[in-house]
Amino acid sequence: MEIHSKTINGIKFCIKADNFLISQAQVLFRAIQSIPPDKIRDGYKIEIGFSVFICESINGGYKIVVPDYTNSPLLNTTDDLTIALWVLFEQTELLNYLGIDGVTTRFDDEIVIAKNVLEYPTISLQRYSDLGKDVSGWCIEAIEEKSDGIFQTIEAKDYETIYAYQLLQKRVSLIKALVLPYEYIVIFNGDEINEILNEKDESIFTVSCTRKV
Helix, strand or coil: EEEEEEEEEEEEEEECCCCCHHHHHHHHHHHHHHHHHHCCCCEEEEEEEEEEEEEEEEEEEEEEECCCCCCCCCCCCEEEHHHHHHHHHHHHHHHHHHCCCCCCCCCCEEEEECCHHHHCCCEEEEEEECCCHHHHHHEEEEEEEECCCEECCCCCCCEEEEEHHHHHHHHCHHHHHHCCCCCEEEEEECEEEEEECCCCCCEEEEECCCCCC
């Protein structure tokens, strides 16, 4: 864990995170640089993708804190940005690999899931544009592969909603996919992406690709 600091428009900002995430720390510093300095104050929030980064006054400058994903993120914050920056890294890597623009799912957006679906090895994530207001659009269901190689949904008896951040504890590998656009479908086999379909039902990634995502 290291502290990275930078003076921007005469104000010192400090970020604490694992060193391997230094490139993502620079993304945050660039976002701060684009904000007029007279707008920044204690409690100022910067939304970047999954997370909300909050300026907290310290020694005439600011340290950046984020929701504490290990301990009630709707209520608590932490100055350890490792998880927040790791999510940003994972999602950015996926979008860059696919060569597409994403649509943000925030940590406190709701996801619809078939009950107990996260216990199944093979599941699908589909993002609907018409699930309702203030939800991510994502729906997670269990699927199975038929003898002809076609996947079909396993009928669910009940559905529930969870917050996006809960996937960090329940099935962290799914987090990277939450940045994909509406009408996309992602098939996971265990912790690996098996296939990605775009809004036209065209396969844009399969396990036959040379690089895992």
